[in-house]
Amino acid sequence: MYVNIRGFHFISAALPGTDSAVTLLASAASGAGYLQIVQIGSDKATVNISNVAVTPEPQPPAAQSNVPRTTAPQTPGDLVTQLQTQGRAVLHDLDFAVGATTLSSTVNPELATLAELLQARRGLRIAVVGHTDTEGGLQANINISRARAQAVRSALINTFNAPAAQIDAEGMGYLAPIASNLTPDGRDANRRVEVIVLSDDG
Template identity: 45%
Template sequence: MTMCRLASCALIALLPVPGQAQDLTLPAAARQLSERTSPFASYDLPTGGFADGAVPARRFEGRVERRTFRINGASSTTLQLMAPMRQQLEEAGYDLVFQCEDRGCGGFDFRFETEVVPAPDMHVDIRNYRFLSATRSAEDAISILVSRSGNAAYIQTIRVSSQTTEPADAPAQTAQTGEATADLGQMLQRDGHVVLRDLEFDSGAGTLLPGPHASLKQLATYLQDHPEHRIALVGHTDSTGALATNIDLSRQRASAVRDRLVNQFDVDPARVDSEGMGYLAPIASNLTPEGRDANRRVEAILLSTR
């Protein structure tokens, strides 16, 4: 793959992004949208394009860091955005495992068979994206996904590094859980609501999959720490199908989340309401797959104190 021309690359002002893997630098206008770190987890690093019904992948285990960024008004192509980051990885000793461009990756199928942070924190235009995966050791790997959507560009990085603390180390886990809980609680109190982004349901059904769903544990801990607070869980759908059907589905999903909080995390049922809005409160356009992904969600809403 050809590196971008010097004149083109010069248009991309690069600045360090604190905490980014290997001090990876991104365009100066890049604004971080999300960050999620799992102290000990697994990630299936794509090693090829979509073929025979699947994306070939190699599983890595360790500390997994997921970050997304947005660049408003971006005029650079996906290659101009990807090339400097690829060069940085090579200079840091990474071996490129796989790289591709939209159709060459497998288009729609690749995008939906590999891990992508949910919208609105990451948007992928299936006609305009690039992907790269690289490794530096048996325990150190990284993937970069770059896409343009309208007048904005999005960058996702997922990095796995060696685990320095045993997963059974209770103090370390407690510290991580407390940190994540504080983040969720701060968003809940600051904004009055928070999207529980890691929930997974059977397609077209109200059944909440087993998880683990870290957001529910964090929400339960927040409620334990704030016994005066109540919440409402509100389900939302995209605009596909009839309104009555979508309201019923969104209500089922919110109710399933409430049941999980009550039955698995011992939350007082009197402190949790549930309701469904169907497609009546979108947060993105229903005209694109990314927008529909964003609109399918369950939110926790902070109610007045008891």
Template identity: 40%
Template sequence: MTDTLRLFLVGLFLANPALADLQLTFPAPATETFSETEEFGSYKLPVGPYADGFVQTLVAEGQQITRAWRIDIDVGTSLLVMDNLRQQLEASGFELLYECTTEVCGGFDFRFTTSVLPEPVMHVDLGDFRFLSAQRLGGAVPEYVSLFVSRGADTAFVQMILVGSPDEVSLTAKSGGKVAQVAPAIPSVTFGSVTETMLRDGHAVLDDLNFETGSSALGEGKFLSLIDLAEYLKANPEIRIALVGHTDAEGSLQGNVNLSRKRAQSVAARLSQEFGVPSSQMEAEGVGYLSPRASNLSEEGRTQNRRVEVIITSTQS
């Protein structure tokens, strides 16, 4: 057994599970990429897969701790990472509420409708991720936790959201090496550009696009947002993106989902045919009116909701 695998099998708890602080033991040197504590938060904890346009959730309220780590690991899969962390949660008194793999979770739709930190602090490979949610009922108020785990070529990415009483919620982490706390490097891009926004916020709206009314046909013109995005993608062939179409709330859900997907596909086709971006770097999806950024009660809001966004989905070729 390698030292890495041996470290993977330790880290369980000797304290009373109902009273123990939550401690995580990682299998290798870990970089904490994000840490935030809200004194009071309301978190929609997924307890089921994406189905019929939404993810079944449980509303967890209390102090909310959100953390993310990048783990340098040369062996193992996302299953091995999740199995190890699940054992530690169960040893600390947490009971499993829901667990799923990529396809069972709902793939792209589950990831997109679930609270996930943006690139580069948290990376989710749409072909390989795992999720679980759990609860612990031993204290004055229930505690809830979710874990998102994904893999790169030689790196594991972990996001944890922990919600409970400020007097009882405590989270510490250690690893087989020094735990660094540094911001991940972000590729150099033009300030204020679509790619700068995408890398900073995890997504960016392609605001200068235009479509014919009720049509998926992308208007004529090169569009500065597409020029910027194409240059970045061709300079960084390891990056993969998803183009996500959105609509206003007029019409049926299925009709809007279909229209939004076709608009995203039109953008992908333009990037490939006119700007030479390899199709292997892109995928196109649509969510209809399920993710508005403004009220659908006004024309101005509906106009803002009709859009195509871009998100990074993978940094692996």
């Protein structure tokens, strides 16, 4: 059973009046989803464990391998919901040329929505954080991930009029992966820019 410690859900339940129980553990990684079901009950004197891996149909490779992207589509509404419930969200479809640290285009509904959220909630502070895969040295990856995060911050401020004091920008390089760097899909998922909520004073 694969467990992504940055992206999993767990629930357990017991049947009242009995000693029967069930637990569900769901985890996701780039290119696959995983589900573990554990059933417990003394009437059978057994513990049943089922592991299921779900892999979607293969997709054609991205034309630009260094462009930060994620596998699941997301609407601007999803972005706000994720920030409110999880405290973090990945920005999708940011247009960086291969090896570049400047945005090729700032046309992005998510950036517009994020700027509107910051304008409406002046007590909200966020950090824009860049991430890379493990190709290249650590310091070089930290530099490029920080520069991409700063480019997104600049776009939020200069293009979408977001309050500068509410936005920090930093780069983590390859130090915070969300998938394995041993596969092309994993490296693709790890090249990303995400938003993290630092504080929200209402």
